[in-house]
Amino acid sequence: MAPLANIRVLDLTRVLAGPWCTQNLADLGADVIKVERPGTGDDTRGWGPPYLKDQQGADTSEAAYYLSANRNKRSLALDFTTDAGREVVLALAAKADIVVENYKVGGLKKYGLDYASLKQINPRLIYCSITGFGQTGPYATRPGYDYIIQGMGGLMSITGEHDDLPGGGPQKAGVAVSDLMTGMYASVAILAALNERHSSGLGQYIDMALLDCQVAMLANQNLNYMTSGQVPKRAGNAHQNLVPYQVFEVEDGHLILAVGNDTQFASFCRLINMPELVEDERYRKNAGRVVNRDSLIPLLASVMKTRRRDTWLADLEASNIPAGPINTIDQVYADPQVIARQMKLELPHPAAGTTPMTASPMRFSDTPIQYRNAPPMLGQHSEDILREELGWGDEQIAALLGK
Structure with missing residues (x-):
């Protein structure tokens, strides 16, 4: 039934x-x-x-x-x-x-x-x-x-x-x-x-x-406005409340990096051989990364351009860092998981x-x-x-x- x-x-x-x-x-x-x-x-x-x-x-x-x-x-x-x-x-x-x-x-x-x-x-x-x-x-x-x-x-x-x-x-x-x-x-x-x-x-x-x-x-965007009094603005492919959580250009295209917590950020910094970012008080916690995204993102963007998409995706997965491709719809239906x-x-x-x-x-x-x-x-x-x-x-x- x-x-x-x-x-x-x-x-x-x-x-x-x-x-x-x-x-x-x-x-x-x-x-x-x-x-x-x-x-x-x-x-x-x-x-x-x-x-x-x-x-x-x-x-x-x-x-x-x-x-x-x-x-x-x-x-x-x-x-x-x-x-x-x-x-x-x-x-x-x-x-x-x-x-x-x-x-x-x-x-x-x-x-x-x-x-x-x-x-x-x-x-x-x-x-x-x-x-x-x-x-x-x-x-x-x-x-x-x-x-x-x-x-x-x-x-x-x-x-x-x-x-x-x-x-x-x-x-x-x-x-x-x-x-x-x-x-x-x-x-x-x-x-x-x-x-x-x-x-x-x-x-x-x-x-x-x-x-x-x-x-x-509108979920979190409603409460972003109600709690701060600040009207949310367009952020392109970036996230209003998490950093780094956006699209990055890589050597042969683009991918999505979705760092959801400070532990993942530390793992990411080790992966890209920039452990000093975790020690920097501006970036150690997500709240700091959100406030200081304008100085952090260019550093990460430069590194992300040094490898091909599939290499990045494999390395990120091995380090338990959330990431994914940007598929066209034909690629969606060819995806092994789908x-x-x-x-x-x-x-x-x-x-x-x-x-x-x-x-x-x-x-x-x-x-x-x-x-x-x-x-x-x-x-x-x-x-x-x-x-x-x-x-x-x-x-x-x-x-x-x-x-």
Whole structure:
């Protein structure tokens, strides 16, 4: 039995934050029914190229972006703005454990699909709304997009090279981290509500906002500001609180050196034949190294340029000093550790034969993740859902789906 076997999720989300949440639930064994607009479906189905190739090498309609967040779900193509479509969603919600939606604030109320309405027919329902700014506050009605949230939430103010260096200035992360982190927080909140329901017997409403999650995920940078009154600035590839903990240029490229404590720093100084640095009061402790980074880093940078990357990595590992390469994504999937952890897999796909997938990082000793389905094609399971979940016959299905 998967951890969430027998849990039913009605997924009214699209793009990334909501689908990332519901893919987590699906990977954990929940039966996730993804309700999509007929004809177009989830917006990300068209967010390409690249698209998944069919067995003849031609593009399918499935964008790689969509594939990344919709594994293990079933797709129901349904227009719930019609009376017939709305009744189907209501019937499914009555049997669901969880509803996840990411429409604008109040967007589902006019269809009777808001929490207050659905709670009347299913008091055990856990209902999670994901929006840019939450259900309250002066920005509640604004649309929220990851890129904007990264800027508003402070991430871009601390990401990128120093302003006075070439290439300096605000920089977004390489993936939609606000969306992804909100999806993760939403997953945790839903599971907590599911556990609480064992005690109360009742569901509850969960209000998730991208901006809230972006602010929360600044972690140590939040407390750096709150405790010092100093606004953190961009530090490029250096760390605000640890030194040396950054990218260094080496003879044939770059590597990451991540000295996390004073013992590691002493080992590093022995490795580079500069034991005098450990005796220098400016550098002996991390606090001193942070304050005096401008004098220390040039000394280390000069030494790091004297050896090739792989030589450094071998020597650093032998000395128990954390370090690593900066891999391109193709190198990631060729890495022996990534291969050993089986982070890439293939799932059968009706249009392409198979589709590549990145595995879930959640590993269980007794109830492992089950990769049941590739991300569904639009409406792939419509007939099955209507027949199996609602007991509809052929005529009813044909009338609704226009077949």
